Amino acid sequence: MRSATKLALCAAAGLYMAGPLAAQDAGATNDAADALYCAERKLGYWFYCVRPAPTPRETEPQPQASTSAAEELDAITGTLRELKAQAILRPTPDNVAAYIRFQREQLDRASLFSDVWQRALWQDPALDYTLERPVGALAKKQWQDTRAAERDVVMARLSERYGLFYFFAQTCGACEVMSPIVKAVASRWRITVRAISTDGGPSRHFPDYSVEKGQRPRMGLEPGITPAVVLWDSVGKRPIPIGYGVLSADELQDRIYLLTSKEAGHDY
Structure with missing residues (x-):
């Protein structure tokens, strides 16, 4: 019994030590066994002597890069x-x-x-900007009439808070065109106008003018450009430049209306 047990332990130890080598020679041993049983002994139909070829791994198709619309x-x-x-x-x-x-x-x-x-x-009316600012003749006329009525309401109350500074020069040809326009708009809405001569010369439209003494730099206006119209806010104590050069009466009133009653981005 002792001899049998000893032999078994030795055999086990031998197999344990030979494990790595056996793994290396597994392919060669299997090939030799196939030759012995299939070629020499011809064991017949029921033995699988021909190893099936390994199934090739299917390669996954690579996704094609899509082209953007841009x-x-x-x-x-x-x-x-x-x-x-x-x-x-x-x-x-x-x-x-x-x-x-x-x-x-x-x-x-x-x-x-x-x-x-x-x-x-x-x-989709939400996409149609012409519903807010019409371009058709009939709809545009109706929109302009509504806007003019709203503007007139604002202009009627304007003199309660605002006045006008009008800078002109005797030698300025554009001022001869702009002066009567400023006077007419101011008279219609009873707005006080303070006319200021930048070169000391008189104006036949504003006989009660004064000569400029540094008013424009203090208001942050561009120097030397005439005519120039500035709205004065008596409550906020601040100037609101309206524009330079010649403006029509309608454009002058429209700018005053927008700058005194509309925030930027609410009317465009």
């Missing part, structure tokens, strides 16, 4: 420029015809975009 549009623009350059530098019938065909395709594409754009505006 890249596609850039490519179209590049092609159009190249065809145009070819037609100009080498004006053969083929080059010119190729440019015309491609250009026509892009014109058709633009026409389709324009048509769909217009249909989208018709069907």
